[in-house]
Amino acid sequence: MHDVLIIGAGPAGVAAALWCDQLGLDVLVIERRSEIGGQLPSIYGPIENYPGLRAKDGQEFLKSFSAGTNEADFDLWTEVEIAKVDLKTKRVFLESGEELQAICIVLATGVRRRRLDIPGELEFIGKGIIESGARDREIFTGKDVCVIGGGDAAVENALLLSQVCATVTVVNRSRKLRARREFTEQLGTNHCITVFNEAVATRILGSADVEAVEIQRKGAIKPFQMAVKGVLVRIGVEPNSDFFSGQLEMDDQNYIVVTNQHETSVANVFAVGDISNPLAPTISSAAGSGATAAKVIASRLNSNRR
Ligand SMILES: Cc1cc2nc3c(=O)[nH]c(=O)nc-3n(C[C@H](O)[C@H](O)[C@H](O)COP(=O)(O)OP(=O)(O)OC[C@H]3O[C@@H](n4cnc5c(N)ncnc54)[C@H](O)[C@@H]3O)c2cc1C
Secondary structure, three states: OOOEEOOOOOOOHHHHHHHHOOOOEEEEEEEOOOOOOOOOOOOOOOOOEEEEOOOOOHHHHOOOOOOOHHHOOOOEOOOEEEEEEOOOOOOEEOOOEEEEEEEEEOOOOOOEEEOOOOOOOOEEEOOEEEEOOOOHHHHOOOOEEEEOOHHHHHHHHHHHHHHHOEEEEEEEOOOOOOOOOHHHHHOOOOOOOEEEOOEEEEEEOOOOEEEEEEEEEEOOOOOEEEEEEEEEEOEEEOOOHHHOOOOOEEEOOOOOOOOOEEEOOOOOOOEEEEHHHOOOOHHHHHHHHHHHHHHHHHHHHHHHHH
């Protein structure tokens, strides 16, 4: 029986673990991946607006982030696959057959990229599906590519790809782009980028590699095919809350609802970071919520022990 079991070792989970450790609690962190950091390794541009620390990308940020954790004394299990979670009894069953139990559970499983769920999206991973405009630019230099989505991430990636690609077509479902003005203003002078508003991608086509994308424009009778060598999908994120579904209160997008102390609708179960923060998902808010939950847990457990 641990004092605290933290699921997820992104900024929120690690901040919660550091604070719990410092406040004298026995903590176990379980993480699905082989390394800590959550979304950080997938940030290929500079880290913005984290007070006091500048980094050219997520990997560089992760170095400072990991340095602090090496000095702490909490247990971390990586490459752990959860089979089932029972939040009421605070038990977590692992695929390995092990069963974990704690007095308090902290859910810090973050978010994942939303998928389009169209034919070709999974089949062409590594064969023309672009993971990141910043990282994969070299591979698509001189080629025609398509970016699906209309938010910050889609337009930022389109701008990055336009520096090296022959053409970039942005396929945006809404009437106009939702990206911040700083990005959309740059589109006006960028002759390499074409935006199709009120259009959806319906299929990604090809034999061995991506060769085309099928697009349905609003009002058009039939979809049309556009030849491209690469497709990048950025249509937002969704919370990694599937394991907890039906056990606690969630909003209509499956984000976990919490109090201002980051406690969920189940007593002694807390949710921190992006999984409970659809409005302002940032590294600093994730770390801040982890710290808040840890302090609330410590004061609760320590007052029970007095
Ligand atoms: C491209 C990009 C750029 C960004 N740029 C910035 C920026 O400049 N500044 C900024 O402040 N923020 C930025 N962010 C946002 C920031 O990275 C997130 O807000 C932050 O990582 C959220 O931390 P988290 O711990 O809540 O979740 P995550 O970072 O998502 O971590 C969740 C962790 O939980 C693990 N997990 C999930 N499911 C399970 C499971 N079932 N079992 C065990 N472990 C599990 C995951 O593997 C992951 O390690 C950016 C994000 C992206 C994608």
